[in-house]
Amino acid sequence: MSFLTLENVTLRFGGLVAVNNVSFHVGKGEVFALVGPNGAGKSTLFNLISRFYDPAEGDIRFEDKSILKLRPDQVPSLGIARTFQNIELFEQSTVLQNLLVGRHRHAKVGGFAQTFFTPAVRKEEMEHRRIVEEIIDFLDLQPYRDKYIAGLPYGIRKVVEMARALATEPKLLLLDEPASGLSLEETQDMIFWIEDIKKHMGITVIMVEHDMNLVSAVSDRVLALADGKELAIGTPKEVQSHPEVIKAYLGSSGLDDKKEGAKK
Amino acid sequence: MRFVFKRSYNDDIKLFKHRTQMFWYLALLIFVVALPWLIDDFLIGEATNVLIWAIAGMGLMVLAGHTGQASLGHAAFMAIGCYANVIMLQRGVPFIIAFPLSGVIAGIAGTIIALPVLRLHGIYLAIATLAISILTDDIIVITAPWTGGVGGLAAPPFDIFGVDINRYGTPILFYFLTLVVTLLVLWAYRNILRSPLGRSFVAVRDSEISAQALGVNITKTKAISFGISCAIVGLAGALLGLFAGAFNNETFNLVLSIQLLLMIVIGGLGSIHGAFFGALVIGFLPQAIAITRDGISETFGLGTIIIPGIESGVFALILIGFILFEPRGIYGRWIKIRTYFELFPFYRKGMFKRQKTYLKTERMK
Ligand SMILES: Nc1ncnc2c1ncn2[C@@H]1O[C@H](COP(=O)(O)OP(=O)(O)OP(=O)(O)O)[C@@H](O)[C@H]1O
Numbered sequence: 358m359s360f361l362t363l364e365n366v367t368l369r370f371g372g373l374v375a376v377n378n379v380s381f382h383v384g385k386g387e388v389f390a391l392v393g394p395n396g397a398g399k400s401t402l403f404n405l406i407s408r409f410y411d412p413a414e415g416d417i418r419f420e421d422k423s424i425l426k427l428r429p430d431q432v433p434s435l436g437i438a439r440t441f442q443n444i445e446l447f448e449q450s451t452v453l454q455n456l457l458v459g460r461h462r463h464a465k466v467g468g469f470a471q472t473f474f475t476p477a478v479r480k481e482e483m484e485h486r487r488i489v490e491e492i493i494d495f496l497d498l499q500p501y502r503d504k505y506i507a508g509l510p511y512g513i514r515k516v517v518e519m520a521r522a523l524a525t526e527p528k529l530l531l532l533d534e535p536a537s538g539l540s541l542e543e544t545q546d547m548i549f550w551i552e553d554i555k556k557h558m559g560i561t562v563i564m565v566e567h568d569m570n571l572v573s574a575v576s577d578r579v580l581a582l583a584d585g586k587e588l589a590i591g592t593p594k595e596v597q598s599h600p601e602v603i604k605a606y607l608g609s610s611g612l613d614d615k616k617e618g619a620k621k
Numbered sequence: 622m623r624f625v626f627k628r629s630y631n632d633d634i635k636l637f638k639h640r641t642q643m644f645w646y647l648a649l650l651i652f653v654v655a656l657p658w659l660i661d662d663f664l665i666g667e668a669t670n671v672l673i674w675a676i677a678g679m680g681l682m683v684l685a686g687h688t689g690q691a692s693l694g695h696a697a698f699m700a701i702g703c704y705a706n707v708i709m710l711q712r713g714v715p716f717i718i719a720f721p722l723s724g725v726i727a728g729i730a731g732t733i734i735a736l737p738v739l740r741l742h743g744i745y746l747a748i749a750t751l752a753i754s755i756l757t758d759d760i761i762v763i764t765a766p767w768t769g770g771v772g773g774l775a776a777p778p779f780d781i782f783g784v785d786i787n788r789y790g791t792p793i794l795f796y797f798l799t800l801v802v803t804l805l806v807l808w809a810y811r812n813i814l815r816s817p818l819g820r821s822f823v824a825v826r827d828s829e830i831s832a833q834a835l836g837v838n839i840t841k842t843k844a845i846s847f848g849i850s851c852a853i854v855g856l857a858g859a860l861l862g863l864f865a866g867a868f869n870n871e872t873f874n875l876v877l878s879i880q881l882l883l884m885i886v887i888g889g890l891g892s893i894h895g896a897f898f899g900a901l902v903i904g905f906l907p908q909a910i911a912i913t914r915d916g917i918s919e920t921f922g923l924g925t926i927i928i929p930g931i932e933s934g935v936f937a938l939i940l941i942g943f944i945l946f947e948p949r950g951i952y953g954r955w956i957k958i959r960t961y962f963e964l965f966p967f968y969r970k971g972m973f974k975r976q977k978t979y980l981k982t983e984r985m986k
């Protein structure tokens with residue numbers, strides 16, 4: 358059984374081919390990285406997997422079933438969660454409330470019961486809260502639990518967004534530049550977390566990342582893209598030394614400096 | 622300064638955060654219950670009026686304040702609640718059934734209308750709901766056999782388990798009826814806000830993209846919010862009809878819709894408090910203007926001058942003032958004042974300044 362498969366996926370924005378006949382598959386339990394210069398189509402791939410965009414051609418399968426018939430809001434119930442490159446949190450809510458929205462797909466009680474806040478609702482709320490608290494502990498978010506997002510620094514927001522995705526209890530986690538804008542220390546934490554997410558939670562991770570230290574530290578396999586096309590796929594080492602990849606990056610700037618370039 | 626020590630997850634679910642808060646709300650409850658013995662029947666009528674506004678305000682707040690969808694058509698759903706209630710009463714349905722049912726009918730009507738309308742965003746949504754407001758007038762006239770058309774309807778007398786309730790005959794009972802409805806709506810509203818449903822409303826308001834990425838069905842959530850909103854507003858409409866005694870196609874006009882929206886903006890969007898503060902302003906504004914006007918004429922020895930449109934004018938000025946100086950409404954201002962005293966003398970000026978928000982991706986819009 359294959360976990361996630363993309364088959365000859367193509368997406369165009371008008372004349373621009375953002376994703377050009379891309380095929381790859383990700384195995385269960387892998388940490389899979391997407392790298393490539395700005396505009397390579399990495400985030401667009403995420404938007405395709407989470408069904409925000411319809412591919413012009415090709416198929417996307419999750420656990421052997423095509424997901425192309427699903428709406429974006431049906432994707433989380435398959436067990437796919439994601440973060441956004443530019444952080445999409447609920448600004449006027451607290452960290453805790455944000456994470457609780459992550460529990461949405463597990464909410465079972467009906468709206469009528471919620472209106473009266475029946476004991477069943479309370480019981481379920483406690484259960485959501487217990488799971489959310491585990492994630493808060495895991496990501497060291499305790500000091501921010503009741504803080505509003507609007508007042509939090511960038512680095513914390515990144516972590517909160519990852520926490521919210523984890524609150525959905527996914528099988529597959531898509532992280533769009535988890536370390537961009539993080540300090541060296543925060544990036545180090547991120548490396549540990551991603552390893553734990555893989556090892557202890559058994560969650561498969563696909564991440565877009567420009568920081569090659571992070572990519573080499575955590576990923577099993579790497580796919581390099583440029584201008585929507587696959588350049589190379591393999592271990593971090595193989596991909597980094599691949600002549601096509603080096604050429605693509607020389608066109609913009611050096612591989613390891615990409616982190617800076619991505620931040621603006 | 623106060624530190625709240627939480628010992629169980631239940632502490633975050635409770636309706637009152639701490640004892641002091643509970644104490645103040647209890648005091649407020651005792652005050653509103655004792656009100657009929659403190660003021661005369663005329664003022665009780667005014668208080669009832671404020672409560673009806675507050676119910677309608679809560680109704681619109683669900684949609685505009687918590688789900689982020691502005692509506693300029695809510696008077697239409699007040700009309701549906703009002704007419705449904707009175708038509709049922711006229712045909713002998715007991716109040717205790719007709720009244721809740723009128724809310725349900727308004728809610729269902731709202732949900733049905735919401736499905737096509739809520740696909741629109743921002744200003745387009747406002748225009749579409751505006752159309753609903755304008756259509757209501759015509760529909761009431763067309764359906765004259767039931768609604769009485771231009772001639773209108775008169776609210777029949779009604780009773781609850783044999784106790785006659787009448788706005789003029791038993792204003793105190795009418796006040797208590799309105800108070801009970803207010804409290805029930807308030808309780809249900811709070812329950813929704815602390816449940817998954819309320820969180821999905823706020824999620825849709827703050828980021829449709831990530832709400833979807835977490836499994837929230839946007840269309841469905843908006844429709845539910847619209848439905849709940851219209852049901853509550855329908856109940857307010859039903860009470861308003863009974864309170865006014867008579868009404869016709871012009872009672873629930875566009876101006877009412879606009880007033881409703883402005884009321885919750887002034888009160889403070891996004892909090893239940895806002896609905897009540899807004900209701901107080903709108904309920905007492907005419908009195909306040911009258912008193913000021915009389916005061917002015919007296920001091921300057923002028924006769925009573927009646928300036929047409931003064932109410933709307935003052936209202937508009939207040940609104941512009943709020944948008945310019947306190948966009949978070951009266952409730953937002955109140956929070957600042959309270960924090961000032963709680964933290965005294967440590968309050969800093971920039972405390973409520975919104976932090977820089979980071980640019981949202983343009984591509985994902
Ligand atoms: N909604 C859209 N409409 C038009 N063009 C788009 C849209 N989304 C993305 N693009 C274009 O598609 C290409 C791929 O964009 P994408 O966001 O996937 O790049 P990326 O690899 O994530 O780059 P970065 O490292 O800057 O995040 C870019 O040229 C971008 O301008």
Ligand SMILES: [Mg+2]
Binds near residue numbers: 533
């Ligand atoms: Mg990107």
